[in-house]
Amino acid sequence: MKITDFSQPIRQSSKGIIIIFAFNAFKFFKRFFVLFIAFGLSLSKKKSFANLTLTNLILICVGILVVLLIIAVLKYLNFKFHLSKDDFHLSTGIFNKDNTIIPKSKIQNVYIKQNFLQQIINVVSLNIETAGDTKSEIQISALDKPTALRLKSELFQKAKQIDVQTEVTEAENVFFRVSIKRLLLEGISQNHLRSFAIIASFVFGLYYEFKDYVEELRLRERLEDIVHLDQESVLNIILLNLVGILAAVIISLLFSVIKTVITNFNLEVIENQKTIEINKGLINKVSLSLTPSRIQNIVIKTNRVKRYFGLHTLFVKQAMVNAKQRKNFVIIALEQQQVKHLVNKLLVNYSGKSEAFKPKPYYKRIMALRAVITVGLLTVLGVLIFGRNFWWITGLLLILSVLYVWIGYKKAYYKIDEDYVSIGGGVIDTTTNILEINKIQAVKLRQTIFQKRHKIASVFIATASKTVKIPYILENDAKSIANFLLFKVESQHRDWM
Amino acid sequence: MDFTNTQIHHDTLPDIDDVVLKPISSQYIKVIIINKLLLYTVCFGFLILGKFMITKAGFQNNFWLIISIVFIFCVINFVLALLAFRKRKYAIREHDVIYAHGLIVNTITTVPISRIQHIEESRSWLSRQFHLATLNIYTAGESGSDLSIKGLPQHEARQVNDFISAKVNENN
Numbered sequence: 089m090k091i092t093d094f095s096q097p098i099r100q101s102s103k104g105i106i107i108i109f110a111f112n113a114f115k116f117f118k119r120f121f122v123l124f125i126a127f128g129l130s131l132s133k134k135k136s137f138a139n140l141t142l143t144n145l146i147l148i149c150v151g152i153l154v155v156l157l158i159i160a161v162l163k164y165l166n167f168k169f170h171l172s173k174d175d176f177h178l179s180t181g182i183f184n185k186d187n188t189i190i191p192k193s194k195i196q197n198v199y200i201k202q203n204f205l206q207q208i209i210n211v212v213s214l215n216i217e218t219a220g221d222t223k224s225e226i227q228i229s230a231l232d233k234p235t236a237l238r239l240k241s242e243l244f245q246k247a248k249q250i251d252v253q254t255e256v257t258e259a260e261n262v263f264f265r266v267s268i269k270r271l272l273l274e275g276i277s278q279n280h281l282r283s284f285a286i287i288a289s290f291v292f293g294l295y296y297e298f299k300d301y302v303e304e305l306r307l308r309e310r311l312e313d314i315v316h317l318d319q320e321s322v323l324n325i326i327l328l329n330l331v332g333i334l335a336a337v338i339i340s341l342l343f344s345v346i347k348t349v350i351t352n353f354n355l356e357v358i359e360n361q362k363t364i365e366i367n368k369g370l371i372n373k374v375s376l377s378l379t380p381s382r383i384q385n386i387v388i389k390t391n392r393v394k395r396y397f398g399l400h401t402l403f404v405k406q407a408m409v410n411a412k413q414r415k416n417f418v419i420i421a422l423e424q425q426q427v428k429h430l431v432n433k434l435l436v437n438y439s440g441k442s443e444a445f446k447p448k449p450y451y452k453r454i455m456a457l458r459a460v461i462t463v464g465l466l467t468v469l470g471v472l473i474f475g476r477n478f479w480w481i482t483g484l485l486l487i488l489s490v491l492y493v494w495i496g497y498k499k500a501y502y503k504i505d506e507d508y509v510s511i512g513g514g515v516i517d518t519t520t521n522i523l524e525i526n527k528i529q530a531v532k533l534r535q536t537i538f539q540k541r542h543k544i545a546s547v548f549i550a551t552a553s554k555t556v557k558i559p560y561i562l563e564n565d566a567k568s569i570a571n572f573l574l575f576k577v578e579s580q581h582r583d584w585m
Numbered sequence: 586m587d588f589t590n591t592q593i594h595h596d597t598l599p600d601i602d603d604v605v606l607k608p609i610s611s612q613y614i615k616v617i618i619i620n621k622l623l624l625y626t627v628c629f630g631f632l633i634l635g636k637f638m639i640t641k642a643g644f645q646n647n648f649w650l651i652i653s654i655v656f657i658f659c660v661i662n663f664v665l666a667l668l669a670f671r672k673r674k675y676a677i678r679e680h681d682v683i684y685a686h687g688l689i690v691n692t693i694t695t696v697p698i699s700r701i702q703h704i705e706e707s708r709s710w711l712s713r714q715f716h717l718a719t720l721n722i723y724t725a726g727e728s729g730s731d732l733s734i735k736g737l738p739q740h741e742a743r744q745v746n747d748f749i750s751a752k753v754n755e756n757n
Contacts, residue, residue, distance in 0.1 A: 407725065529700045529724040530732075533601075533693040540691075552725045570695065571598045577697045578680035581756075584700065584725070 094171040094242060097179070099164065103209050104230030109160035110205055111229070116156060169228065171242055176216065178226060188226065194218050196382075196408045198240045200233075202373035212236045212373075216243065217409075263364075263426075264357040270399065270421040271352060275345030277393040279516070283347070284340040352420055357430070364433060366419060374416055380434050382406045382585055384527050384551040388427055388520040395518070400427045404434070405553035407585050435508065435524060442505040444512075450544045451560040452497045459489030502558045504569065509549060511556050526582040527551045531570045535563065549573065552584065599678075601693065606674035606685055612715040613736025614670050619711060621666055625659045665689070675734050677745055682722060684732050696732055698752045700724050706746045708739070718742035722749070 117124065162182045169178045176195070178188040197217040206212060211230040218225075231239065353370035364378045387403040394400070402419045409417070422430070431438055463485045470478035496515045503510045511521045532548035539545060545566040547558040558569065632655065636648055644651075669688035676683045682701075685693040702725050708718045716739045722732040737745070 528697075530694055530696045532695070535691045537689055537691070550724075567601055568598070570693075571600055574601075574681060574695055574697060575598045578699065581699060 094239060097168040097170045097177070099168055100228055101211050101230045101232055101235075102164070103211050104167070105157075105160050105164045106209060107206060107211065107213075107229045108163050109157055112156050112160060113153070116152070167228075171239075176243060190216065190218060190226070192243060192245070195243055197406075197413070198243055198377070199413065200236050200240065200375035202369075204371050206230070207373065212375075214239060217413075261359055262356060263359040263429075264355075264419075264422065266352065266355040266421050270397075271349055271355070272345060273397045274352070274394070274399050274401075274421045275348035276341065277391065277397065277399060278344035278348060280337070280340040280344055283344040284336060287339060287343055348420070355420065357419055359433065364430065366417070368416075376413070376416055378404055378406065378417070378434065380436070381583075382408065383434055384523065384553040384584075385556070386431060386434065386522045387554075388431075388522075389514075389517050391517045398423050400424060402427055402430060405551075407552040409553075431522070435522065438508055438522065439505065440503065440508070440510055440522075442503050444501040444503050445561070445565075447497075447500050447502075447558070447560045448542075448544055448562060449497075450539070450542055451500060452493050454560060455493045455496050456489070459492055463489055500559065502561075504572070509556075509558075509573070511558060513559075521554075521556045523549065523551055523554075523556065525573055525576045526580055527584045528573055528577050529584070531573050533566055533570055601683070601695070604676045604678065604683060606676045606683065608671065609673050609675065609734070609736040610715075610717055610738045610741075612738075613673075613712075613717055614667070615715060616711050616717065616736065617666055617670060621663055625663075628655060628659070673736070675737075677748065682732060682749065684734050694732055696722060696724055698749060699756050701749060701753050704746055704749050704753070706742050712736070720745060 159182070163180075166182055166185075167178075167180050169176065171177070174192055176190045176192065178186075178190075180186045180188070195216055195218060197215075199215040199217070200212050201215060202212045206229075210232070212233050213227055213229045214231055214236045216226040216228075228236075350370045352368050355368040356366070358365040358367070360377075362380070365375065366378070367373070367375045383404055384407050385405040387405070389401045389403065390399065399420070400422045402422055404417045404419075405414075406417060419430070431440075463482060466485065467478065467482045470481060492515055496513070499512060499514055499518055501512045507525055509523050509525060513519055513521075528549055529552055530550045532550070533545055534548060535545040539560070543563040544560050545563045546560055547566050547569050549556050549558070558566070561569075629652075632648075632652060635644065639645070665688060669686070672688050672691060673686045675685070680699070681695050681697045683693060683695050685691065702723045704723070705721045706718050707721060712718060717736050718739045720732075720734040720737055720742050722734070724731060
């Protein structure tokens with residue numbers, strides 16, 4: 089295979105025509121979706137539309153498709169890019185010619201993605217993201233994979249490093265590849281309440297969208313008929329409710345598992361010389377790279393069940409990533425050892441071995457207050473809706489809230505060493521937040537007048553991507569932490585990115 | 586580069602407690618009062634409008650109750666706003682900007698000057714009448730880490746703005 093020369097203006101792979109065509113056609117049909125439904129309806133009624141016969145209509149459709157195809161070809165022909173020493177050049181446009189130049193140093197992220205169609209015809213798309221708003225993103229929609237990879241590495245190659253990096257980049261090894269079994273386990277141990285909420289909101293959304301239609305089906309009356317038949321015994325009602333709950337649980341579980349498998353299929357973590365690459369996805373394949381200098385926070389999450397199976401999730405928060413991509417910077421199903429290795433790779437000199445301090449018992453009081461208020465509100469609501477019997481559930485909730493306070497306090501701690509702050513917490517989940525001190529953007533001390541009497545305060549530490557909280561510690565400790573962090577940031581003059 | 590990183594005892598670090606925080610301009614309390622009164626007027630305006638427009642018995646019978654609840658709420662809100670005014674303080678140190686505010690929830694935010702992306706001075710119509718200005722300081726962090734110091738005397742805001750801008754440019 090011949091190696092593409094990026095210094096001359098080149099077009100993307102000729103398969104790009106298909107991608108552009110499909111994309112445009114999809115957009116076109118989406119925009120005129122309502123119109124098409126109107127077409128279809130009147131066709132089915134009158135066999136013609138606006139005095140046009142069926143053949144004419146088909147001809148019009150074919151005509152539109154041909155026009156779209158021609159546009160796709162022209163777009164393809166006019167889409168040229170090349171690399172100079174320091175910049176990426178792109179010229180686009182059929183009638184209005186656009187010439188975009190991006191300095192290599194301003195490129196924030198380069199993603200390689202592959203959607204379903206691209207997987208079939210075996211091309212990938214390359215997205216170049218610069219700082220600034222989301223519109224500044226550039227997409228090259230069809231490149232064969234080796235070319236895309238080479239382009240990516242060349243884009244990241246700063247002008248001054250050229251001679252150093254050309255040979256070293258090949259030293260990469262696959263550090264972690266998820267197995268189907270672990271993926272399924274991860275799906276099963278997911279927070280199913282969240283899945284249930286998503287499904288519930290989706291169903292309600294659908295219901296409101298097609299309210300009239302559903303009402304036409306007289307679903308309710310039919311349902312009432314069924315319930316009516318079963319009303320002979322109380323047992324049947326309970327059974328019906330149980331079946332309903334069971335169905336909800338199973339659907340949520342399936343949803344969690346399928347979602348996990350689809351987004352994380354074939355998850356692969358590749359270790360390069362300096363960066364770490366994540367590849368994953370079944371229908372939409374994504375490939376992302378993590379650069380240590382850009383990482384602001386790292387969050388490690390697990391829970392009781394997951395820890396039993398040895399499953400840990402690593403969230404990496406980078407600066408200057410657009411909102412759509414942010415959720416992709418997650419590596420699931422890692423062993424404890426692997427988490428440790430990755431953290432060490434991404435955070436230089438992180439030991440996490442310094443002394444752990446706990447928040448003051450005042451934290452328990454706050455959590456208890458929160459729990460009591462929540463339970464109180466729920467009880468008022470519950471009694472109003474379900475009647476007196478709800479007291480049983482209140483009792484249960486109170487026991488749960490005692491557990492909540494106890495576990496929440498047990499898991500909370502904070503550690504501060506020379507370069508890093510780590511904060512642990514969580515109730516059902518066990519989370520560990522790690523941030524590098526020189527990435528701090530602002531430090532906030534917060535104290536309510538109730539806390540003032542007890543000499544308690546909280547510290548909020550903001551980086552470019554997340555704010556974390558050291559909750560309810562002694563006022564003096566809070567102040568000396570703030571002093572220490574500020575001293576570190578201000579005395580070192582190190583860049584945060 | 587000669588870089589040393591000797592252990593520093595925590596007592597010798599510059600302490601936030603040692604900083605003398607400067608109150609914002611006392612003129613600003615007038616701006617707060619006018620803004621609050623406007624808000625209350627709108628609230629009561631809507632309530633009184635409701636008295637004539639809504640014919641539901643539930644609303645009409647409890648009208649005075651609602652009015653008094655809103656009134657008590659407004660009075661508490663007003664008193665708190667006045668008391669909290671004295672808590673609005675700021676300081677500029679060599680390397681950072683400090684802003685403290687809040688009576689019930691007191692917050693002291695510190696932003697290192699090296700982390701400031703840009704700074705702007707804005708003046709609303711009302712503030713202009715009292716020769717006041719607001720200083721907005723933006724960092725790259727989440728919106729939570731941005732600072733907005735309201736009610737500075739105009740010349741002081743200009744000075745601070747110039748000082749910080751110069752510092753930020755120097756760092757770059």
